[in-house]
Amino acid sequence: MTLATNSPDLLLAIRNRAHYTRGVSDDLLSPRPSTPAHDHLAGLNEEQRLAVETTEGPLLILAGAGTGKTRVLTTRFAHILLEGLAWPEQILAVTFTNKAAREMRERVSAILEKPVEGLWLGTFHSLCARMLRQHAPRLGLDRQFTILDADDQLRLLKQIMVAEKIDLKSAPPPQLLHHIQLWKDRALLPEDITAAHDVDFMNGRARHFYALYQTRLKELSACDFGDLMLHMVTIFRRYPEVLTQYHRRFRYILVDEYQDTNTIQYLWLRLLAKRDTQQPANIACVGDDDQSIYSWRGAEIANILRFEKDFPGAKVIRLERNYRSTPRILSAASGVIAHNEGRMGKTLRPGLEGEEGERISVINTPDSDDEARVVAETIRSLHGKNQSYGDMAILIRAGFQTRPFEESLMRSGIPYQVIGGMRFYERAEIRDGTAYMRALAHPADDLAFERIINVPKRGVGNIALSKLRQNARDRQLPLQATLQEQLAQGMIKGKAAATLSEFMACFDRARETLAKQGHVVAVEQLLEESGYLTMWREDQRSVEAAGRLDNLREMLRAIGEFATLEEFLEHIALVMDSDQLQNDTNRVSLMTLHAAKGLEFKTVFLPGWEEGLFPSQRSLDEGGQAALEEERRLAYVGLTRARERAFILHATSRRIYANWQDSIPSRFIDELPDEHVHVSEPTRKQNAAFGKSFWRRSQSSPASTTSFSRPLSVKKQIIVPLGATVKHSRFGEGVVLKADGERLTVNFEEAGMKTIMANFVEVVS
């Protein structure tokens, strides 16, 4: 079961994004609405107040989990404006996510009791894009550059490698791309790469491909995400007058999540903050070294550790009073994180008077299915005690852990939402849709055009495409223009000739419409006439087709929120985040620990605390001690999400893909202070999860697996009799026609024939 059911909700989110209407509120910390001006400092504790009022000079605010970081940052922002220290356009405020930016904008407006205009507030990338739209010509780049997504990047790189006759197996393109990205994250241009940087991959040839890749990007007048930062830093370095212009503009700089900055973001900030004069910059960075969990994305925890050296005279303020969690949870989290060495040092203290709270429950289960079952049972029992589903979350280390939980939650009839995973703009239909738009708006955008030339099928295969590509390359023309020419000259034969002529005619007509009737009508017409919408309408086979059409319809509506196609495309490339969390929905949240940063729940379940999974063996193999510390920070992040209760689980045997693996409890469990832990005996309530249903368990011995070492658990198989009537959450009721183990073929009254896993249905009769 994927999120496909929820996709219209996701799509609704796009529209909201344009208006900045939503945000997460942590009630205790939110400023009370309708406070009169200058009351904005009321309710801040001493350190928070100091952090707000220390406006001049470099400042590092070390804000532990739940210490009111966001409140301090937004109040500080408002304070600067209210005190008349600067105009909104003189403040640069940088965040990592669009969600954080949106939230900050909303909260500042709330304090000021009016919308603030003219802010330079956004993510590193959106701010850089904004700057680069102005200065791109300095680097010989078109101001109208397109921003490529990850998929485009990979396709482009693959093409280059194929053209250079590289064996894609021995040198996987994703790995090469990763190397290039890491170089960009470190502000290294192709010419900066020396043999010393480039020894571990492709025999030192990687930099050659980096150079080719950059050249090709320029030819396409395109930027990838890394380029947005890289180009701006290059411009700042080469053209000091551009930098000076920004120095004059920005009087205050605010940076959120400083512990997650990578080298190039750090350089960008430093360039903007350091002036020629002796006067220190007014740069305030907020962060928590204990919550740095993105080193694998190039984040340099060193940036925060050496802040005082980078900005001499910097003040450091620690926010340690936690208003979120019970004292026990804080002590447990502190006990774990204390095992790390490279820390700034900081101890969370309870900010509110209150009970000590419950101990952390550590629960061992025989296997991963039992683990999921125990979690579902506990959720049900807590819900019976008046705890709302929305107050609970299951935080996992890796994506593959989701499945058993989805199954157990569904079986228990617990409403849940999966946060993260496939993001909105990653959906095939949305990417196709935007590719159509890009090809419409930018006839030279070859990557977009390639994506859609044969979607729906127009008889263009690999061979035809590579011929076209070759031809375009020879003539130095974009694909669209080349194709037009070839069609005009009758160089394309057979079925493809007619379909492609019609395809190109669609674009011509849509461009006319674009000029006359605006972009919404034009895009709709293009998707209609090109047969793209029809393709999904006629797709009877896939269950998702209807959802995809819904998504596309929502996308069309979303385009209307923007004045031009260009604006929409910029938005979808930069601002489209997976902001799926809706606090008002009464569902259990299931997400990775990474996705949980910044959120909080009354009850948190932390499954899979086993050596190898958490800490992840793979991380440890790659990063050694430093990686172990990062895993430990992840544990800390997980624990500190909980307000009242935390359950840690570990299974003796875990199914990973096909086979069972035995595992021992995570070392992080040993690191929890005993006095705050309660170890539960393994519970085995065989039938509880299934109630009075018709499920039967077969005792089929696990002959196919090698698990001599799993004496406690027997492979469970759900058997549904042929002819039984079953009920599915989406498809309604239907009759089982065929059963192949757990794989059922069901004829649903409404939805027709579907093949479906037994655990997704409930037996009715």
Next chain:
DNA sequence: TGGCTGTAAATTTTT
């Protein structure tokens, strides 16, 4: 060209 079949591989993913 495109559909079928067998094989290898499988973290985390703010933009």
Next chain:
DNA sequence: TTTACAGCCA
């Protein structure tokens, strides 16, 4: 287990 992709044949 699922998924992606290369290689094969109609």
